[in-house]
Amino acid sequence: AALHHYLSIADLERAARKRLPACVRGYVCGGTEDGVSLQQSLQAFSRLGFVPRGLRHVAQRSTATTLWGQTYAMPMGFAPTGFAAIVMKDCDAALAKVAQAQALPFIISGASTVPLEQLQNAHDQRCWYQAYLPGNMARILPLLQRLERAQIPVLVVTIDTCVGANRENLQRLRFTVPFRPSWTLLLDGLRHPRWSCDVFLRTVLSQGVPRFANLAHEAGPAITADPPHGFRGERDQLDWDCIDQIRAAWKGKLVLKGVMHPEDARLAVAHGADAVIVSTHGGRQLDACISPLQALPEIRQAVPAGYPVFIDGGFRRGSDVLKAMALGADLVFTGRPQLFGAAVAGEAGIAHAVQLFRQELMTNLALLGVNRPQELTADCLRIQGDFSL
Ligand code: FNR
Numbered sequence: 001a002a003l004h005h006y007l008s009i010a011d012l013e014r015a016a017r018k019r020l021p022a023c024v025r026g027y028v029c030g031g032t033e034d035g036v037s038l039q040q041s042l043q044a045f046s047r048l049g050f051v052p053r054g055l056r057h058v059a060q061r062s063t064a065t066t067l068w069g070q071t072y073a074m075p076m077g078f079a080p081t082g083f084a085a086i087v088m089k090d091c092d093a094a095l096a097k098v099a100q101a102q103a104l105p106f107i108i109s110g111a112s113t114v115p116l117e118q119l120q121n122a123h124d125q126r127c128w129y130q131a132y133l134p135g136n137m138a139r140i141l142p143l144l145q146r147l148e149r150a151q152i153p154v155l156v157v158t159i160d161t162c163v164g165a166n167r168e169n170l171q172r173l174r175f176t177v178p179f180r181p182s183w184t185l186l187l188d189g190l191r192h193p194r195w196s197c198d199v200f201l202r203t204v205l206s207q208g209v210p211r212f213a214n215l216a217h218e219a220g221p222a223i224t225a226d227p228p229h230g231f232r233g234e235r236d237q238l239d240w241d242c243i244d245q246i247r248a249a250w251k252g253k254l255v256l257k258g259v260m261h262p263e264d265a266r267l268a269v270a271h272g273a274d275a276v277i278v279s280t281h282g283g284r285q286l287d288a289c290i291s292p293l294q295a296l297p298e299i300r301q302a303v304p305a306g307y308p309v310f311i312d313g314g315f316r317r318g319s320d321v322l323k324a325m326a327l328g329a330d331l332v333f334t335g336r337p338q339l340f341g342a343a344v345a346g347e348a349g350i351a352h353a354v355q356l357f358r359q360e361l362m363t364n365l366a367l368l369g370v371n372r373p374q375e376l377t378a379d380c381l382r383i384q385g386d387f388s389l
Helices: 009-019 022-028 035-048 091-101 117-122 137-149 167-172 183-190 194-206 240-249 260-270 292-302 318-326 336-368
Strands: 048-050 065-067 068-074 076-077 106-108 127-132 152-157 254-260 277-278 309-311 331-334 379-382
Touching: 009 022, 009 336, 022 048, 022 167, 022 183, 022 336, 035 048, 035 292, 035 318, 048 318, 076 091, 076 106, 076 336, 091 106, 091 117, 091 277, 091 336, 106 117, 117 127, 127 137, 127 240, 137 240, 152 240, 183 194, 240 254, 254 260, 260 277, 260 292, 292 309, 318 331, 318 336, 331 336
Parallel strands: 076 331, 106 127, 127 152, 152 254, 254 277, 277 309, 309 331
Antiparallel strands: 048 379, 065 068
């Protein structure tokens, strides 16, 4: 169907779920253990309701957002999503291209498969890089040098992945990273011809299983990607001391991703991080967490006024984004929505997902009675169903 038939991110998700084989669908859509963190991230928005204002001049609306000398078209960006090549051939490159065309920040995943230099070339200063770091400076320093050479302006260190999570759903579906095609997947692929053609024929059969191109340990001694010696092996030794050493060695902006406790937000400030991303990794790491949206106000309070606080997890509507902005977020990142777009229609689908958010933001700003998302405060929000008579 033509893209204009997909009227919402939910429409794209429904179509994407149909187009992906079960194990890939599980990888993209799934959470961990009982899926509580994932569900909470999605449901939190409905616990807050707007109290809009009327009769205010809203003809000068703009979603433009300035951060660290860059202007972005919206207070939104693409969160890092590893192994996106399993959704669409060269998905990292398509994401970078759309982000550039639409003037959004794009965080290259540490588990991406297109060399970051290639993505960055196409994408002048809008590519940030997310690292899964081992607690071992000998492995970190060569990566920092590589990022500097590629003129990556922002390093995002993910702090919620000190060990791999309990992804029961992927074990059941026999989805493994590194990826090994199975007979079950091949059979399932027959029922998903678009995916099979793009990812199986044009990628796996012609070029082999996509390999990680941007991992931190590449410059160190040869190791495999499998625990206990692989890129996960030394992650459980990453600590605040490493952050200090990274801060001393890295001239660009430093962002910590996966901050949920206000005390960690305070420590991030104290250790020289330039921003935090409030996140539960899309419900893909620790299960049974509160939603990032619920964690946001406490974290906003814990850091100095004006300190950049970003958030991700479960954002599917422009109104979701505006609720986080009203609670003091500076940027909102999405992970799955653009992958749904990619699964449905490649690069055009990714761009469509962005357009949906953009249109919803513009409409909802007007209906709330403001011209810019940054004007919103908690004053426009109430807890849904919390009557006081
Ligand atoms: C992720 N996420 C993630 N985060 C990260 O720091 N590095 C990574 O490589 C990945 N990989 C990854 C793959 C896939 C398929 C998904 C869906 C997510 C988490 C991601 O950056 C972000 O925190 C969440 O995706 C946000 O939640 P939503 O928008 O997907 O609900």
